[in-house]
Each structure stands twice: as structure tokens, then as C-alpha cells.
Amino acid sequence: MREFLNTAFYWVVTELTTLLGFGLAIVFIAHLIRQKRSPSSTLAWLLAIVLIPYIGVPFYILFGGRKMKRMAARKQRVYAPGTPKKADLIDFDTQRLLRSYGVPEESQGNRVEIVETGEEAYARLVEMIEGAQSTLFIMTFVLSNDEVGRALIEMLTRKAESGVTVRLLIDDVGSWWLPRRALAPLIKAGGQVAYFMPVFHIPFRGRANLRNHRKIAVADHRLAFAGGMNLTASYIGPLADPARWRDLAVMVEGPTVDDLEWLFFSDWKFATGEDLAMQFPRPLEPSHNHAPATLSHRPGNSVVQVVASGPDVEGDPLFESLLSLVFFARERIWILTPYFVPDEMLVRGLALAARRGVDVRLIVPWKSNHPITDVAREGYLRELHEAGASVLLYRPTMLHAKAVIFDDKLVAIGSPNMDNRSLFLNYEVALYIFSAESVGETARWAERLMAGSTVYEPKRGASREIAESVLRLVSPLL
Structure with missing residues (x-):
């Protein structure tokens, strides 16, 4: 009788635990779907929650948040109300996009x-x-x-x-x-x-x-x-x-x-x-x-x-403005970043720009301080390389600069890396500088870095490509 009761008890506990796990998974899947995420990010979290719920659910609770509406509502606006010193100075479609998000x-x-x-x-x-x-x-x-x-x-x-x-x-x-x-x-x-x-x-x-x-x-x-x-x-x-x-x-x-x-x-x-x-x-x-x-x-x-992004900002003005500038660029797009694990749309936009003749150059460190991101970036580097972009690996030391040059009109300098964490999660800020002098100065600095860089060559091998594909699938979680 005691053995029967023990068996029944363990069976009930197991079933209740399983039901609780599935119940929590359903709740968090619903929360996940309601959030405005890229398809790749949504899929990565969905797989984690469904396939390994005992790990995926706790990780989602700790690390899955993106936009926190209640917290943002309590937070003071990131941009000041009423800025009479401003004026319509640049007629860019990108500027209209930023203004739609309330960016000064x-x-x-x-x-x-x-x-x-x-x-x-x-x-x-x-x-x-x-x-x-x-x-x-x-x-x-x-x-x-x-x-x-x-x-x-x-x-x-x-x-x-x-x-x-x-x-x-x-x-x-x-x-x-x-x-x-x-x-x-x-x-x-x-x-x-x-x-x-x-x-x-x-x-x-x-x-x-x-x-x-x-x-x-x-x-x-x-x-x-x-x-x-x-x-x-x-x-x-x-x-x-x-x-x-x-x-x-x-x-x-x-x-x-x-x-x-x-x-x-x-x-x-x-x-x-x-x-x-x-x-x-x-x-x-x-x-x-x-x-x-x-x-x-x-x-x-x-x-x-000044373009800010993060949980306290409506939408994703930094990412969307960069994407818009990529599509509007006519002459060049030069990117300096320590980590390159971006959104699929941004990579596709850069590849398309390279194919239509824009001078696309990407400078990243030969080895960063995060080895897993170096493996995860490989597929993206290969895609840009095959599209005709110049991918350069800076060798002398760690490159931590975050800058993007668009044509001869604009250079963006700030805290964001070219990865999902900076573009969609962290509190970040960038300065969009519309100055031929600043563009030229940054471009000359980038050229000096290029002189100390080697040209990227795709790494081959079935095992490496499998690892890259898996990491690319879960890259939104990195």
C-alpha cells in the first residue's frame, strides 16, 4: 500500500510539474508573440521555450525582456519637451522617420x-x-x-x-x-x-x-x-x-x-x-x-x-534609421564595429547595397574579446564578402569603435554595436553628425585602420558551417 501511495504521489507531482511547465510555456509564448521582435529573434526564443522549457522559461524571465512599457511610462522622457532652437535643416526621409518617433x-x-x-x-x-x-x-x-x-x-x-x-x-x-x-x-x-x-x-x-x-x-x-x-x-x-x-x-x-x-x-x-x-x-x-x-x-x-534607443524609447528608431540610411546610400557605407551579429534585414540591406555598386566596407577586430560572437559573425561576414563588400579584420589590437559613414554627408558615432543587443535591447545613444569635415576626419581615421587590417577570407569546413548556422539561428539571444 505504501509503495502504491509513493508511486501515486510521484506520478501526481510529475504530472503537475509537467502541466505547470507547459502552462508557463504557453504564457511566455503569448508574451513573446505580443512583443515587437524580428522573426529570427521570435523564433530563437520560441525554440528555447518549447524544446527546453526548464531552461528556456527561466532564461526568458531573466533575459527575454525588451520593451518595458510600465517602466518606460514611469521614466522621464529621454528627449526634452519643447526645443525651440531646432530647425528643419536636412531634408532626409530618414529624418522624417526619426521625427515620427519623437526624436528631436x-x-x-x-x-x-x-x-x-x-x-x-x-x-x-x-x-x-x-x-x-x-x-x-x-x-x-x-x-x-x-x-x-x-x-x-x-x-x-x-x-x-x-x-x-x-x-x-x-x-x-x-x-x-x-x-x-x-x-x-x-x-x-x-x-x-x-x-x-x-x-x-x-x-x-x-x-x-x-x-x-x-x-x-x-x-x-x-x-x-x-x-x-x-x-x-x-x-x-x-x-x-x-x-x-x-x-x-x-x-x-x-x-x-x-x-x-x-x-x-x-x-x-x-x-x-x-x-x-x-x-x-x-x-x-x-x-x-x-x-x-x-x-x-x-x-x-x-x-x-542625438538618437537614443532602448527600453525607454518608443519603437526602434536607431535600428530603423540605420536601415533607412543603408537603403538610401549611393556612394559608400563604411562600418566600424567590435561585434557584428546584426539583424537579418540589416545584413540583407548591406549586401544589396554592395551589389548595386555602393562602396560597402566593414572593419571588425581580427579577434574580439567575445570568442562566441566571432564564430557567430562568420556567416554574416561571408554573406557580405560574397556580395562584393570589403570585409577587413583589424589585427594590431582590439577594435572597439562604433561608427558608420554614409556617403559624404553623415557619420554616426556613439555607444551602439552592430548586434541585436545594442540595436534592440540596451540603452544606447548615437550622434548623427552631418558635417563633411567630421565625415572626412572619421574616414581618414578608418583608412589608417584599414592599413593595419587583413582582407577577410571565408573559412571552410562542414563542421564550421554547421556551427555557424546554429549560432546564426540563436544569434538574437547572444
Whole structure:
């Protein structure tokens, strides 16, 4: 009798567990289908949930979120309401697409400086911090406890002690290994530090996979630094280092600074509840008086547009604008990215552009710091190579720059990689710079990288092609 009861008990538990698993799978499949995803992303998650529900469902709970409507509704708008300084400057279909998502129009009168090396970036940041008189707002993905990170924290501490308002926002996952004690002097001096969407937070506010990858620094409401560089010795430093990762950043002065600062305000309020926009209201017209000494206060001639993406943004304006620009390009599309695991539509658009005679060049590192993405990218590289695009592998060191040049009119520089995570998941920001001078400067920098690159040659072998095909199928999950 006891044996019968034990058997019956285990049978009931097994059946209930199975029913619960299938029930949860159905719930999450319904949630998955309702979300606006690419077909490849939907299929990859669907296979994971159906074929391995005991793994797929927990992973979907932790990493499957994309757009979080309730959270976005609570978050301050990423773009400022009412921007009278803006004007219709560029008649692009892409601009109309961006405006349909509420992206601010491009602004004129900006002075832009392309920052090409880690030592130059470090020098600009130091000048920016030391020259700040009233406010310093810094947001980064990675802040390390190395010589660079410690030096920057020490500088910020001194500025806070002198009465400058200092706010530092770091991503909880990107800066996971930064000990809290390293920030104690800054906090004691009056600076404020916040972690964006902590993983272990009660109550649970977000998903572990939605990370803030934006890198922005703003001083005195008038000077901004943005791009792909993290605050660690791998990216920046006082001395030249041939092993340092190659990356790009932008120094900008002008109306665009308002848009970058507002984006910081939005992320800061979400992380802390403090409304900096109320403390520092936007001027009706941009002022260039008393600008920091790092750039001249003379108005510039660059037209710049700030394009943000992420769970706090309606739709996918960054991805869709890049896709639109790919289809409208007539002369060239040059892409620099550390990781190339993009959406199928973007790859197909680039292949079509190459076939219709556009000069398509893709520069990626020979080996990145994520080996699995290097294998996953192989099928995409082969497709572009076979379409006639130039695929180049940069060998001297890790290439971490994120830039795209379209014809001679526009260069996009910022934090997004050419992968599904940056284009559809993470909080990202890019600067669309409509300046022949900036385009030319970035193109010349890219050409110097090409000189240190080797031409891609497709790797053959049945086992490799099978592995590539499998990874391509699950690439939306990477």
C-alpha cells in the first residue's frame, strides 16, 4: 500500500510539474508573440521555450525582456519637451522617420571634435573635469578600479569638495567589479553616485539583460563628451599604449549638449528619483558664454542629431534609421564595429547595397574579446564578402569603435554595436553628425585602420558551417 501511495504521489507531482511547465510555456509564448521582435529573434526564443522549457522559461524571465512599457511610462522622457532652437535643416526621409518617433530634430551651430585615441580622450576628459565650474554629469557602462578609474574618481572628488555638483551614474553589470569603497571619498565629498538598474534589487525593477550602455559626460551644461569609450585603462589613459583598444569619442559644444544632458537627466531620475531637470531648467535659447576652456566658445557649423534607443524609447528608431540610411546610400557605407551579429534585414540591406555598386566596407577586430560572437559573425561576414563588400579584420589590437559613414554627408558615432543587443535591447545613444569635415576626419581615421587590417577570407569546413548556422539561428539571444 505504501509503495502504491509513493508511486501515486510521484506520478501526481510529475504530472503537475509537467502541466505547470507547459502552462508557463504557453504564457511566455503569448508574451513573446505580443512583443515587437524580428522573426529570427521570435523564433530563437520560441525554440528555447518549447524544446527546453526548464531552461528556456527561466532564461526568458531573466533575459527575454525588451520593451518595458510600465517602466518606460514611469521614466522621464529621454528627449526634452519643447526645443525651440531646432530647425528643419536636412531634408532626409530618414529624418522624417526619426521625427515620427519623437526624436528631436537635428540642431545647427555645434562645434564637434572627433577624439581618435585613448590618450587624447583622457586628456579631454581631464580638462573637462578640471575646468568645470558648476556641474559635472557622467554616465558610463564600465568604471574600473584601475589607475584610470581611481584617477578620475579622485578628480571628481576634488571638484565635489570645491562645490561643483557631481553626479555619477554607472551600470550595475558593466561596473560589477568596482568595489563600493572606491566611491566612498566621492560620496563623502558631496558627490552622488547611482547604479543603473541593480540586478539584486528589492523590489525587482527590471531585467538583467537590459543594460545602460550609454557613455555621456556633460560639464557646465555647455560641453559634452560621448562615444564608445568606457572609463578604464583598456580604453583611455595619460600615455600612449599600443595594446590599448582602439575607439572613438566626440567632444561637442552647442545646442546638442542640451539633448545629451537631458538624456542623462532622464536616466538619473529613473535610477534615483531625483529630478535634475527641475533643478537645472533648460534655457530658452542656447548660450555659449563662459564655456569651458577645452573648446572655443565660438559657434560651430556642424549639424548634429542625438538618437537614443532602448527600453525607454518608443519603437526602434536607431535600428530603423540605420536601415533607412543603408537603403538610401549611393556612394559608400563604411562600418566600424567590435561585434557584428546584426539583424537579418540589416545584413540583407548591406549586401544589396554592395551589389548595386555602393562602396560597402566593414572593419571588425581580427579577434574580439567575445570568442562566441566571432564564430557567430562568420556567416554574416561571408554573406557580405560574397556580395562584393570589403570585409577587413583589424589585427594590431582590439577594435572597439562604433561608427558608420554614409556617403559624404553623415557619420554616426556613439555607444551602439552592430548586434541585436545594442540595436534592440540596451540603452544606447548615437550622434548623427552631418558635417563633411567630421565625415572626412572619421574616414581618414578608418583608412589608417584599414592599413593595419587583413582582407577577410571565408573559412571552410562542414563542421564550421554547421556551427555557424546554429549560432546564426540563436544569434538574437547572444
